[in-house]
Amino acid sequence: MSPTFSDSELYHRGEATLLACWHEYARGTPGAAVHDLPGVSIAVFPTEPERSIYNNAVLARGITAAGRESALDAMEAAYEAAGVDDFAAWVHENDRPMQRAIERRRYAIAETTRAMGIALDAPHVARPEVELSVPEWSDYLRTFALPPNLLATADHGPFDLLVGRVDGQDAATSLAYDFDGDRGIYNVTTLARFRRRGLGAALTVLQLRGALDRGCRTASLQATPMAERMYASIGFRDLGRIIEYRPLPS
Numbered sequence: 356m357s358p359t360f361s362d363s364e365l366y367h368r369g370e371a372t373l374l375a376c377w378h379e380y381a382r383g384t385p386g387a388a389v390h391d392l393p394g395v396s397i398a399v400f401p402t403e404p405e406r407s408i409y410n411n412a413v414l415a416r417g418i419t420a421a422g423r424e425s426a427l428d429a430m431e432a433a434y435e436a437a438g439v440d441d442f443a444a445w446v447h448e449n450d451r452p453m454q455r456a457i458e459r460r461r462y463a464i465a466e467t468t469r470a471m472g473i474a475l476d477a478p479h480v481a482r483p484e485v486e487l488s489v490p491e492w493s494d495y496l497r498t499f500a501l502p503p504n505l506l507a508t509a510d511h512g513p514f515d516l517l518v519g520r521v522d523g524q525d526a527a528t529s530l531a532y533d534f535d536g537d538r539g540i541y542n543v544t545t546l547a548r549f550r551r552r553g554l555g556a557a558l559t560v561l562q563l564r565g566a567l568d569r570g571c572r573t574a575s576l577q578a579t580p581m582a583e584r585m586y587a588s589i590g591f592r593d594l595g596r597i598i599e600y601r602p603l604p605s
Contacts (some may be wrong), residue, residue: 360573365472366594369575370413372539376532380409383509390433394418394426401437404502410434410442413597414457415464423456431460441601448596462478468577471591475567475574482564483557488525490518498525499544517564519554527554531562538566540576556585563589 361366374389375585377398383605384405390397397412417420427444434442443465446453492511495518496503519527526549530542530604540562545554559576566574578586587593 359474365421368537368573369472372534372537375534392429394422395430397433399437404505410439413445416447443599455562457600461603465599465601467596467598469596470594471578471586471590472575485557486520488518517558522548529558538571538574543581545580
């Protein structure tokens with residue numbers, strides 16, 4: 356059967372969900388904003404604890420040379436105005452012209468993730484058997500060593516937080532956000548002592564089933580190198596690496 360969505364469509368749906376999620380974070384965070392400008396979307400979080408995590412910009416693919424320079428100028432101006440000097444600029448691996456443009460400005464690769472997506476009419480594994488807790492946001496932050504006040508004033512209602520347990524102990528987590536029929540799956544984390552038990556995969560499948568129940572047609576995520584094979588086994592398709600650049604110290 357041919358896929359309902361092309362790789363390009365899955366990629367753009369996932370990117371739109373990610374940016375919508377950032378907007379939701381910013382709405383409930385004092386001083387934060389997401390600027391959607393020609394060629395770039397810029398998440399600006401000037402205060403801690405969000406400052407250390409969410410200052411990211413997504414640079415558009417396939418724009419002109421003048422558009423690339425304008426987008427980079429706008430990104431740098433937005434962060435300078437907010438007093439933010441450490442941020443990540445996201446470039447797709449296929450966009451060599453943007454990579455060359457940003458490297459000329461003394462940015463270096465900090466890390467990479469892999470964009471992945473799935474059409475929810477594809478076959479999925481059966482519902483996994485996993486014990487779930489009823490998580491409180493503060494408990495989630497404490498258990499998984501996140502800053503205690505992270506997104507404390509944001510509205511947590513739009514997010515689907517799952518916490519898996521082993522022998523009555525919180526062991527793994529996954530957070531999801533729905534936008535325009537796509538479910539973005541984020542923050543899939545398993546505590547070190549509970550790894551290699553399939554918890555990350557189980558929570559991901561539960562998020563897919565939740566997406567189907569909500570009428571979503573696709574799901575998207577960004578995988579670390581460690582998790583790529585696991586997501587592929589569930590049915591996620593490789594949509595290309597996202598290269599995260601950070602400015603070098605002056």
